[in-house]
Amino acid sequence: MKVIAMASSKGGVGKSTLAAALAVHAANDGNTVLLIDLDPQQSTRAWWSRAGGPTNPQLVGGVPLTSEAQKRIERFDIRADYLIVDLPGSMVQVIEDAVNAADAIALVSQASPKDLEGQAALEGIVDKLGRRVAVLYVLNRVDKRSKLGMEAQMLLASRSTRLPVSITESVSYVRADTSGKTAPEIDKAAAEEIAVLWKALKGIANDSREAEPANRLVQEPGGRAEAAKPEGRRGVRSDRLAKQGT
Ligand SMILES: Nc1ncnc2c1ncn2[C@@H]1O[C@H](COP(=O)(O)OP(=O)(O)OP(=O)(O)O)[C@@H](O)[C@H]1O
Ligand SMILES: [Mg+2]
Numbered sequence: 001m002k003v004i005a006m007a008s009s010k011g012g013v014g015k016s017t018l019a020a021a022l023a024v025h026a027a028n029d030g031n032t033v034l035l036i037d038l039d040p041q042q043s044t045r046a047w048w049s050r051a052g053g054p055t056n057p058q059l060v061g062g063v064p065l066t067s068e069a070q071k072r073i074e075r076f077d078i079r080a081d082y083l084i085v086d087l088p089g090s091m092v093q094v095i096e097d098a099v100n101a102a103d104a105i106a107l108v109s110q111a112s113p114k115d116l117e118g119q120a121a122l123e124g125i126v127d128k129l130g131r132r133v134a135v136l137y138v139l140n141r142v143d144k145r146s147k148l149g150m151e152a153q154m155l156l157a158s159r160s161t162r163l164p165v166s167i168t169e170s171v172s173y174v175r176a177d178t179s180g181k182t183a184p185e186i187d188k189a190a191a192e193e194i195a196v197l198w199k200a201l202k203g204i205a206n207d208s209r210e211a212e213p214a215n216r217l218v219q220e221p222g223g224r225a226e227a228a229k230p231e232g233r234r235g236v237r238s239d240r241l242a243k244q245g246t
Contacts, residue, residue, distance in 0.1 A: 001082065001083055002103045002104070002202075003066060003070070003085060003103050004083070004102060005085040006086050007095060009118055009120065009121040009122040010109070010115060013089075014140035014141060015086055015108050016037075016086050018108060020051075021183055021194045022084055022198055023035045023057035023084045024182045031081040031082055032080045033080065033082050033084060034069075035058065036063065037059065038064065038065070047177060048242075050178075050179065056234065060241045062243055066102070069083065070083070070101060072241075073241075096125055105126065106136055106138045106201060107123075107126075109139060111166070112152070113151075137164035137165075138165050138166075139166045139167070141168075141169040162200075162204075165200050166193070
């Protein structure tokens, strides 16, 4: 199972919105997907409930850390292809644990110099843990009529060799959420951009551990680098994982 973390140092940048959209897209793409909401605001849990509590993506509840979720999933012998982690904007211990566990980290920001500067704390954690290799910058709420998106891409050129992925500012993301849906389910343009984002994150998730120095892999035995074999679309029984506080 590959872990994909949605992270930012700033709140309100779209982590939860994109986590839900990616989870639904990945499930529709034939993967078994788990979703975990580590933000005390629990907005992803609320969205999942509005969506009718699907079994794919299945919510993992009652665990405060990504590493604990991984243990719980293993203990229940649940086979999933991806675990998508929605993180809070603060709470360093929760973020560090997720960054350490993640095979791919979406570093979500809005496209302004100030917003990008605001990611310094998270970038510090990423660098401390040697996880830069797993990072994809995601510029959210990009206004296509403005040059800010392009300027942000240029600013990021010195921080990453990967091209950032841009997601446009669209009312579909807001509207879909209120009815327990995600923007790609109601808007073709959103479906196209989330497909691009998923492809990029999936690519990193399936390569990043292998791209790291060998000593890191030796320090962390237990097969985190090995790929789970997709077995077509199937859900995970909801009562086993979704409960809070179990
Ligand atoms: N691409 C987008 N276009 C328009 N609105 C968006 C887009 N992405 C997110 N939003 C809106 O921005 C607001 C914040 O999004 P969201 O709650 O996903 O951010 P967050 O990073 O998870 O916030 P927090 O740090 O508080 O958990 C929401 O109202 C959401 O609907
Ligand atoms: Mg959130």
